[in-house]
Every structure is written in C-alpha cells, then in structure tokens.
Amino acid sequence: MKDAITLHNVNKAFNGFALNNVSFSVKKGFITGFIGPNGSGKTTTIKLIMNIIRQDSGTLRLFGLDNEEYSKEVKQRIGFVYAENHFYEHLTVEKMKQVIAPFYTQWDDGVFAYYMDYFNLPWRKKIKHLSTGMVTKLSLAMALSHHAELIIMDEPTSGLDPIVRREILDILSEVIQDENKAIFFSTHITTDLEQIADYITFLYNGEIIFSDRKDMIKEQYYIVKGANELLDADIRTMFIQLRETSTGFEGLTVEPKKVRTMMGDYVVMESALLEDIMVYTARKDQYV
Numbered sequence: 469m470k471d472a473i474t475l476h477n478v479n480k481a482f483n484g485f486a487l488n489n490v491s492f493s494v495k496k497g498f499i500t501g502f503i504g505p506n507g508s509g510k511t512t513t514i515k516l517i518m519n520i521i522r523q524d525s526g527t528l529r530l531f532g533l534d535n536e537e538y539s540k541e542v543k544q545r546i547g548f549v550y551a552e553n554h555f556y557e558h559l560t561v562e563k564m565k566q567v568i569a570p571f572y573t574q575w576d577d578g579v580f581a582y583y584m585d586y587f588n589l590p591w592r593k594k595i596k597h598l599s600t601g602m603v604t605k606l607s608l609a610m611a612l613s614h615h616a617e618l619i620i621m622d623e624p625t626s627g628l629d630p631i632v633r634r635e636i637l638d639i640l641s642e643v644i645q646d647e648n649k650a651i652f653f654s655t656h657i658t659t660d661l662e663q664i665a666d667y668i669t670f671l672y673n674g675e676i677i678f679s680d681r682k683d684m685i686k687e688q689y690y691i692v693k694g695a696n697e698l699l700d701a702d703i704r705t706m707f708i709q710l711r712e713t714s715t716g717f718e719g720l721t722v723e724p725k726k727v728r729t730m731m732g733d734y735v736v737m738e739s740a741l742l743e744d745i746m747v748y749t750a751r752k753d754q755y756v
C-alpha cells in the first residue's frame with residue numbers, strides 16, 4: 469500500500485458550500501502540498517481525513533483502512549499540526565507533554581527531547597507564554613514524537629517569520645527521507661511548496677483542479693507574455709485566462725507547445741508559479 473491517504477468521490481455539503489466528488493491520494497515517501505484560495509474547502513477536507521466531521525458520501529481511507537471503522541488505529545499513526553494553539557494554556561510544556569504522551573502507544577520521550585532541543589523550546593515555560601512560532605514547533609515536536617507515519621498540517625507556517633518557517637521546512641525535508649512517512653500540508657505560502665513539495669493538490673470551490681507531481685504541473689502550466697496585437701480569436705482559445713494591459717498581455721496556458729508553434733519567438737514563456745496557477749484559475753471564474 470503506497471497511499472497514506474485516499475479519497476474517492478467524497479462529498480460534504482454545508483449550507484452554501486459543498487465539497488464535490490473530491491478524489492485524490494497522498495503518497496508515502498513524499499510531501500504533498502494542499503493549496504486553494506480562502507474558503508475552497510481545505511480545512512473541511514482535513515477535518516474529514518481526521519474524522520472530526522463525516523462525509524455525506526464517498527470513501528476515505530488512511531493506510532488503506534476505512535477512516536471511520538479504523539478511526540482509533542489510524543489516529544495513532546497520524547501526527548496532526550494545527551496553526552492555532554490547541555494546548556492547555558496554563559500548563560508548562562513539560563506538563564503538556566505528560567498529558568499528551570499516554571494517548572500514544574508509540575510515544576518516544578527520547579525523540580521528544582531531541583526536538584525540544586533542536587527547536588530550542590523551554591520545558592518549564594507555560595504554554596500561554598510561548599510565541600506563535602514556539603507553539604507551532606511544539607505542535608510539530610509532539611506530532612513527530614509518536615513515530616507517526618503521516619504528518620498532516622493545516623497552515624502550519626502562517627504567521628511565522630522566515631527563519632522559523634525555514635526551520636520547519638528543513639525538519640519536514642529531513643523527516644521525509646524516511647520513505648515510509650508521508651506529509652500532507654495545507655498552506656497559502658506557495659513559495660514554501662515550490663521549495664519542498666513533491667506533489668500538489670489544488671482545491672478550488674470544493675473541487676479538485678489537479679493533484680499531481682509538482683514537476684509534471686510545472687511542465688504543463690506556462691505563463692506567456694507578449695504584445696496585445698498577437699491576440700486573435702484562435703490564439704485566445706489556448707489560454708485558461710488572459711490579463712491584458714496597455715503594455716501587453718500575460719496569460720496562463722496548459723498548451724505550451726502549441727503556443728510556441730503558433731506564436732514563435734514573439735512571446736516570452738516561463739513555467740508558471742503555483743501562485744500564478746491559483747490566481748489565474750480564480751480569475752477565470754470571476755469572468756465567466
């Protein structure tokens with residue numbers, strides 16, 4: 469079983485929002501980035517995976533096991549990192565560890581001490597006196613201390629300075645060297661994913677736009693820039709979305725070869741950033 473997470477045609481409706489036939493998988497041995505604009509359903513998807521809420525229909529498996537039927541067993545194998553503080557504020561870090569450790573059969577005090585040291589975290593400080601970065605690091609240290617095979621993180625790097633963010637990304641890159649582990653990581657900071665993700669899952673308006681290897685996406689999505697005069701009706705059909713200004717156009721295409729054949733050296737083409745893909749996809753919807 470190579471998949472840590474498998475969703476197949478998962479649906480979940482709230483009043484005014486729905487996840488619609490969501491299918492994707494998260495592979496062992498890789499970091500999968502989970503992106504999408506605000507309100508696209510990322511947290512809802514993560515809550516479904518964590519069995520905090522239930523899907524209306526569809527199947528959701530963790531390590532090949534049904535997430536409802538084997539809920540207890542799979543929770544032992546997952547390390548969950550939240551953006552916000554979910555610890556008891558009045559406890560010290562040490563006391564908090566003593567509360568959490570017994571929940572996990574594979575808890576390892578040695579590993580926890582290693583990460584406390586690595587992240588330079590204070591054992592005796594109360595949780596309420598920790599900075600945002602310290603709370604995130606503590607949350608990650610806890611997640612890594614019970615030999616979790618799957619690390620799930622909901623916007624872990626939001627609100628962190630570049631130095632702490634880099635520390636967290638470095639640890640994730642180190643953790644994923646173990647090819648039995650998987651990391652699934654939602655974020656708005658797409659530059660973090662440009663650096664460390666192997667796979668990208670893009671959710672938009674409750675639907676999966678793509679879930680693929682980052683290098684495949686990079687080969688497929690291109691930003692094209694050129695003069696407005698080049699745009700005629702045929703050329704326009706090759707773009708997902710175009711932005712035209714008095715100085716020229718910029719557009720997103722998934723047909724880079726065709727664009728090159730038809731427009732030759734009159735245009736500049738570069739592999740799209742994840743942010744470009746998100747922004748252009750959202751813009752397209754605004755204009756239809």
Ligand SMILES: Nc1ncnc2c1ncn2[C@@H]1O[C@H](COP(=O)(O)OP(=O)(O)OP(=O)(O)O)[C@@H](O)[C@H]1O
Pocket residue numbers: 482483484485504505506507508509510511512513
């Ligand atoms: N319990 C709920 N009841 C009703 N609507 C909900 C509930 N939970 C989430 N929603 C709605 O579902 C939609 C998706 O929310 P969700 O938090 O999953 O998005 P997100 O992609 O994580 O957004 P963000 O990037 O802003 O965190 C939103 O419109 C939200 O208001």
